[in-house]
Amino acid sequence: xxxxxxxxxxxxxxxxxxxxxxxxxxxxxxxxxxxxxxxxxxxxxxxxxxxxxxxxxxxxxxxxxxxxxxxxxxxxxxxxxxxxxxxxxxxxxxxxxxxxxxxxxxxxxxxxxxxxxxxxxxxxxxxxxxxxxxxxxxxxxxxxxxxxxxxxxxxxxxxxxxxxxxxx
Amino acid sequence: xxxxxxxxxxxxxxxxxxxxxxxxxxxxxxxxxxxxxxxxxxxxxxxxxxxxxxxxxxxxxxxxxxxxxxxxxxxxxxxxxxxxxxxxxxxxxxxxxxxxxxxxxxxxxxxxxxxxxxxxxxxxxxxxxxxxxxxxxxxxxxxxxxxxxxxxxxxxxxxxxxxxxxxxxxxxxxxxxxxxxxxxxxxxxxxxxxxxxxxxxxxxxxxxxxxxxxxxxxxxxxxxxxxxxxxxxxxxxxxxxxxxxxxxxxxxxxx
Ligand SMILES: [Zn+2]
Numbered sequence: 001x002x003x004x005x006x007x008x009x010x011x012x013x014x015x016x017x018x019x020x021x022x023x024x025x026x027x028x029x030x031x032x033x034x035x036x037x038x039x040x041x042x043x044x045x046x047x048x049x050x051x052x053x054x055x056x057x058x059x060x061x062x063x064x065x066x067x068x069x070x071x072x073x074x075x076x077x078x079x080x081x082x083x084x085x086x087x088x089x090x091x092x093x094x095x096x097x098x099x100x101x102x103x104x105x106x107x108x109x110x111x112x113x114x115x116x117x118x119x120x121x122x123x124x125x126x127x128x129x130x131x132x133x134x135x136x137x138x139x140x141x142x143x144x145x146x147x148x149x150x151x152x153x154x155x156x157x158x159x160x161x162x163x164x165x166x167x168x
Numbered sequence: 169x170x171x172x173x174x175x176x177x178x179x180x181x182x183x184x185x186x187x188x189x190x191x192x193x194x195x196x197x198x199x200x201x202x203x204x205x206x207x208x209x210x211x212x213x214x215x216x217x218x219x220x221x222x223x224x225x226x227x228x229x230x231x232x233x234x235x236x237x238x239x240x241x242x243x244x245x246x247x248x249x250x251x252x253x254x255x256x257x258x259x260x261x262x263x264x265x266x267x268x269x270x271x272x273x274x275x276x277x278x279x280x281x282x283x284x285x286x287x288x289x290x291x292x293x294x295x296x297x298x299x300x301x302x303x304x305x306x307x308x309x310x311x312x313x314x315x316x317x318x319x320x321x322x323x324x325x326x327x328x329x330x331x332x333x334x335x336x337x338x339x340x341x342x343x344x345x346x347x348x349x350x351x352x353x354x355x356x357x358x359x360x361x362x363x364x365x366x367x368x369x370x371x372x373x374x375x376x377x378x379x380x381x382x383x384x385x386x387x388x389x390x391x392x393x394x395x396x397x398x399x400x401x402x403x404x405x406x407x408x409x410x411x412x413x414x415x416x417x418x419x420x421x422x423x
Contacts, residue, residue: 053221053300055217055218055221055304056218056221056222056224056225056300056301056304057193057216057217057218057219057220057221057222057224058221059217085296086225086296086297086299086300087292087295087296087299087300088299089296089299089300089302089303090300091303141207142207142208142210142211143211143307143310143311144207144210144211144214144215144311145210146210148214148217148218152207166307168303168304168307
């Protein structure tokens, strides 16, 4: 996601509130890092937040919506509307730089490349670096992992298995 | 054509999309806790989750088109067998792992083609849901395709099981490409493609993987359909009995 530009003090306050909402499945990431906040609008004491789901069946979405609503009200806005849009569809390209660094910090490899690349369309495995030792000698154990957004890899140098935030 | 007839056709069409995703998603969820290895247990459950999520989006839109008399939950849990519009292929029982994988692969290859076309639909809501679902379907196809190759080109046992699954399921694939009056109306409105249009692409995609898997394309002399019109195999009733039990036994339960 593009670094968000706040047009006013009110918008800055809203963005700051949203930065405090964590992804329930990967709590180091805020919903802003994750790129699910698509748009905000502030009109006096009313705030409108547009979100998009990561995966169609992501069980965290209704929870995220609730937490967003809660955070916005706590930030002092009196009315909040949370709208869900599907289009354009969420892509891992919207993960923020800060978010990618945070993932590495907890041992999850961030998406290796832009998801629109030919390689991911053709189903060729990207080069995924081990988040522990940095080695690129890694192998995929399973295309699916502990949550909808992850795949399971193993480093053949340090032998540690790790989660990879898969590209879509 | 009246606006009312258009609306009814769109509702029917959306049910087909939602029902295919929900029934296949439910079938896959039956593997949860029973997968042959932990990774596949997780994989099949994840694919199930994607499909059930997609069905929610389709059925929510269907409910809106219908006019709000029923919501997505009512469509999922309060319709009986004859009101379901999914293909016979997706309601077929899981069988062994090879059977589940082959069923999935045949559907995934179809699903990718269909969603690619729907992502260009004149209906913005449909285009949005399809673009979202397409990314997931591509990932599913990759998983099922890799397994078809591994099973087909694996041991004598895995090859025999994969071929047996293919032979048992092939006759259900004809239905995927047969258009009817609803498809015709959707096509004319620029909402959905003619399903016959991507049969060639499907055959090529399936054939390429089967060749690599050393499996033989069945020379099936039978085919059966009717799911789109509500004519189902005996298996759907049992599936619904399990899937719909809780909301039927405890209407409007909250937790
Ligand atoms: Zn390592």
